[in-house]
Amino acid sequence: MGDKIIFHIDVNSAFLSWEAADRLQHGDTLDLRDVPSVVGGDESKRHGIVLAKSIPAKKFNIKTGESLFSARMKCSELIIVPPNYNLYMRCSSALHQMLMEYSPYIQPFSVDEYFLDCTGMENHFGSPLEAAHKIKNRIKKELGFTVNIGISTNKLLAKMASEFEKPDKVHTLFKHEIPQKMWPLPVEELFMVGRATVSKLHAKNIFTIGDLANTDPEFLKCWLKSHGLLIWQYANGIDNSDIKTSAYGLKGIGNSTTTAFDVQDKKTANMLLLSLCETAAMRLRNANKCCRVVCVSLKDFKFNSYSHQKKLDLPTDCTNKIYQKACELFDEIWDGEPLRHMGVHLSELCESDFYQVSMFEHELQKYKALDRAIDEIRLKYGSSAIVRSCFLHSGLRPLMGCISDNASYPLMSSIL
DNA sequence: TCTGGGGTCCTAGGACCC
DNA sequence: TCTGGGGTCCTAGGACCC
DSSP, rough: OOOOOOOEETTTTTTHHHHHHHHHHHHHEEEEEEEEEEEEEOTTTTOOOOEEEOOOHHHTOOOTBHHHHHHHHTTOOEEEEEEEEHHHHHHHHHHHHHTTOOOOOEEEEEETEEEEEOOTHHHHOOOOHHHHHHHHHHHHHHHHHOEEEESSHHHHHHHHHHHHSSOEEEEOGGGGGGHHHHTTTTGGGGOOOHHHHHHHHHHOOBBBHHHHSSSOOHHHHHHHHHHHHHHHHHHTOOOOOOOOSSSOOOOOEEEEEEEEEEEEEHHHHHHHHHHHHHHHHHHHTTTTTEEEEEEEEETTOOOOEEEEEEEEEEEEEOOOHHHHHHHHHHHHHOOOOOEEEEEEEEEEEEEESSSSSTTTTHHHHHHHHHHHHHHHHHHHHHHTTOOGGGGGTTSSSSOOOOOOOOOGOOOOOHHH
C-alpha cells in the first residue's frame, strides 16, 4: 500500500482576511490587509486582545493574543475592528463547500483549517503540487482570501508544512525533507509544544525540533508522560491518525464571558448564568444532544480561576434544568470575591432521541415544550425576538455568546 | 502586558467497593 | 479495624490547540 497524500489548508490571518474581503465586497475601498490592522474585542470593555493581525501590523511586532492596549502602544494609527463570528462561520462553510469538490475525505480542524485526503487524485487534478496550486488560486479568485496549503503523507507533516512561509503559498514536507525543513526550527514551532513544555525542554538543552527528535523517547516518556512520547513522534514526523470525516463527535459545549464590570452580587451572577445557559442549551438542542454534566467556572478580579462540576441524575437539554444546576454549583463555590469572568460548560453528551424522558416528570415536559417554542421563534424572527423579562431593564445581554442569527445576515452565496 | 472564547485530552487524588 | 491492593468513578486543574 502506497503513502497517502494529505493536504492541510490554512486561511492566512483568517479573521482579518475575512473582514477585509467582506468590506471590499460591501464597497469599502480600503483593504485592511494593506494597513496595520487587527481584529480584536472592545477596547473600552475587558475583552481586549488581538485575535488576528494584518502583515503590516505584524511589522510593528504586534502579536496575536496581546492586549489591544499594548498593540495600540506599538502603533498609534492601528485600525481595530470588532470580531464578527457569523461572517467567519459563513466564510468557513463556503471554503468547506469548495474543498469538498476535490475530495470527500475532509476534516474540518478549526474554523479556518481543513485536512483533505487527496490520495489518488492525480487523474483528476494533476500532481499534488499542481492540484494544491489550483485549489489555492481558485479560493483566492472566487472567495477573495488567500490560504497556505501544506502537502505531505500525514496530517502532522501537512500541518507543519502549511506553517512555512506565508501568505498564499504551497509547501511540501515529505519524510525525506524533515531533516532539512523541520529539524532546524525552534522546538516551540512544533505542533503540541506550548509555553509550559518549551520551558521544560529548554532546561534540558532541547532547543530545536531536531534536538527533540534525537532525544531518547524512553526518557521523554518517563519525564513528560504520554505527552513526551507524542511530541517525540511529531518531531520525527510520525502520525498515523486518520482524517476524521463526517460529523465528528462533539464532546462538550461551553459558553463563557468576561464581564464589562466586576460581578459582586448573587442576583447579577444568576442572571449572567441564565444568559450563558440559554445559549449553551440552545446549541445543545441544535446538535440534538443532551448533557449529563454541568460545570460552572469563575475567574475573580485577581484572575484566580476555579470551577465546579456535577453529574445530573438524568441527561437533559432543558434550559431550566441546566440553569438550576448551574445556580446550585455557583452557590457551592463562590467565595464572594468580585468576579470578572463566568462560564458554563456542558459535557458527557448523549443523543437526545436515545434518551427517554421519564413520563412522570410532568414539569420537565412543560419545560421541553417551552424550549422548543422559544427556539422556533428565535430561528424564525432572530435571537432577540424573545427575551426573558428579568433582562429587560438589567443592562445585561439576555443571550451571551456567539450564536448564529441567520435572520440578520444575507447568505454567504450572495456576498462572495 | 492588563490578560477572549471555543474546544480536546491527560493526570492526580479521593471516595468507594471488593 | 493499628488496615493491603486493585479497580472504577468522580472531580479539579492544567496542558495543548485555534
